[in-house]
Amino acid sequence: MQYVHYSVMQNEVLSYLDPGDREALMVDCTLGEGGHSNLFLRKYPNLKVIGLDRDSRIMEKARNRLSGFGDRFEARNIWFDGFWKDYDGPAVDFVLFDLGISVFHYEESGRGFSFKRQEKLDMRLDVNGELDASDVVNDYDEVSLADLIFRYGEERYSRRIAAAICNYRQTKRIEYTNELADIVWNAVPNEYRHRRIHPATKTFQALRIEVNGELDRIVPALEGAVKALKPGGRIAVITFHSLEDRPVKWFFKDHENILEILTKKPLEPTEEECEMNPPSRSAKLRVVEKLEKERDPARKRNKYRDEGY
Secondary structure (H helix, E strand, C coil): CCCCCCCCCHHHHHHHCCCCCCCEEEEECCCCCCHHHHHHHHHCCCEEEEEECCCHHHHHHHHHHHHHHHHHEEEECCCHHHHHHCCCCCCEEEEEEECCCCHHHHHCCCCCCCCCCCCECCCCCCCCCCCCHHHHHHHCCHHHHHHHHHHHHCCCCHHHHHHHHHHHCCCCCCCEHHHHHHHHHHHCCHHHHHCCCCCCHHHHHHHHHHHHCHHHHHHHHHHHHHHHEEEEEEEEEEECCHHHHHHHHHHHHHCCCCEEECCCCCECCCHHHHHHCHHHHHCEEEEEEECCCCCCHHHHHHHHHHHCC
């Protein structure tokens, strides 16, 4: 079965990043299967999109999907922070980040992003990356593993889970997703096993973030995107949990001398969208616009004081 990722908050993103009929350049920093890029290219005929993704397999799906747009679409197989670090192209009108993981990775990649099937523990978006999930689970010491699961998974039973992992691996190396899911299941209290989400969900999230350096890439990418953005240009960021949203929120606040925050509170999906696509429920959208002229830093400090930041 072929799965297609649902592009979250489509109407909101299209509305905030609207070039009208003019020629414009947009960078889709999280291309995935090309859902958002497809929407933009269809609606705005004078828009050109550069799509970024480090996963070469999913990028091929996007290339095929968007091939009909010709030279209006360009794909780059690169981490988004790496792209902005070395960017020397023309100034950009719009930048989009959708920090969610594509359904492709859970359902088609075979790289162990999901505990719902037996797959090798991998979780690399870049299949040439040196570190994979089995390395983390089998080679990190117990304290480091517990800290990782707590920090990136916000898992209250991180120490119990880390202890169970380390005890299990004394007899054999943990190689498969179902093995790890069972270890976590047996490590947590009985009442914790029957909640809305599987007790291994947060542990798997923590491993994925660690393997791909996901959180470490956000701020450097935003810094590079702001530098490349035209005055009047906009950046939109969709996040799915507080660990992603927090650095985005504070980066925007810390740069209010050059950015106007257009979403004072993050936008959330409509009830209709959540019913149609339940994973959308946790999404938050923040949008900023680059100022034509830099603000006086003193005014920024006064604003924070007046608004209670």
